[in-house]
Amino acid sequence: MLKKRIEELVAIPQNLSLFKEERTYAVKHKLISKENISEADPTDRFADAYIEKCDKESENVISEESSQFLNQPISYLKLQQNEFIYLESKWLDIIGVDAVSLEMDDVFGTYDALLGLRLQKKYEKSIKDFFREHLHGEEARFSLLFSPEDGLWNVNFTLNYADGFREEMSIGEAYQLIYSFIFRLAESVEAA
Numbered sequence: 001m002l003k004k005r006i007e008e009l010v011a012i013p014q015n016l017s018l019f020k021e022e023r024t025y026a027v028k029h030k031l032i033s034k035e036n037i038s039e040a041d042p043t044d045r046f047a048d049a050y051i052e053k054c055d056k057e058s059e060n061v062i063s064e065e066s067s068q069f070l071n072q073p074i075s076y077l078k079l080q081q082n083e084f085i086y087l088e089s090k091w092l093d094i095i096g097v098d099a100v101s102l103e104m105d106d107v108f109g110t111y112d113a114l115l116g117l118r119l120q121k122k123y124e125k126s127i128k129d130f131f132r133e134h135l136h137g138e139e140a141r142f143s144l145l146f147s148p149e150d151g152l153w154n155v156n157f158t159l160n161y162a163d164g165f166r167e168e169m170s171i172g173e174a175y176q177l178i179y180s181f182i183f184r185l186a187e188s189v190e191a192a
Contacts, residue, residue: 001119002186005094007031019045021183022094042176046070049089056084056103070172074111077104077171084114087175095182098152102159102174108139111159113178116152119189126192127153130185135161 006025010016010032017038018026026032051065062083069085077083084103092098096118105112119127124146131142140161145154159165164177 001096002094002183002190003029003031005096009094010037019091021180025183025187043172045091045179046087046089046172046175049087051088052086053080053083054086054101056082067172070170070175072171074169074171074174075167077102077111078109081106085171091179095179095186097182100175100178102171102178105158108141108158110139110141111165111174112156113159114154114156115178115182116147116150117155117182117185118152119186120151121146121148123189123192126189127185130188131157134163134181134184136163137161 006022010026017040019040023037023039027034047067049067051069053062055062081104084101086101088099097115101114103112140158142157162181
């Protein structure tokens with residue numbers, strides 16, 4: 001799973017620069033030495049992402065956005081509660097995710113991340129245990145539903161209760177937090 005994807009990533013002959021999560025993993029698992037790899041700027045992770053603003057009710061695309069849109073404060077979603085943000089990136093493939101949607105929950109006023117996670121059904125307990133351990137607060141919520149047709153877990157979790165969340169963060173920082181959270185989930189499942 002994760003190890004195979006990171007091995008493929010570091011096998012590319014070049015002056016390698018990886019983001020913190022991949023770099024730490026590769027060094028920890030002795031896939032590459034620390035001296036042969038630099039750390040990429042985390043704000044560049046989604047520079048080439050495909051981004052849409054969509055209407056929650058109809059799911060119609062309102063507009064396609066450039067990566068500059070990720071500099072908006074996350075509070076944008078509070079002001080535009082009828083919208084959600086959909087993001088695709090090659091980096092999501094590393095963690096077994098096709099795309100991530102981010103929206104404001106109308107009822108609870110929290111930020112929710114929705115994604116499809118490519119992990120086998122047999123990992124259900126490990127996935128649930130990870131969410132219970134790493135989402136903090138009495139109101140922390142997550143839901144998992146396995147789709148046998150797609151072989152994906154439909155995952156929905158409240159970002160507000162993840163370590164590192166701040167109301168003042170940008171949309172880009174929120175997506176980086178989601179990425180890091182799911183990376184740690186994949187690493188935890190792999191180690192179980």
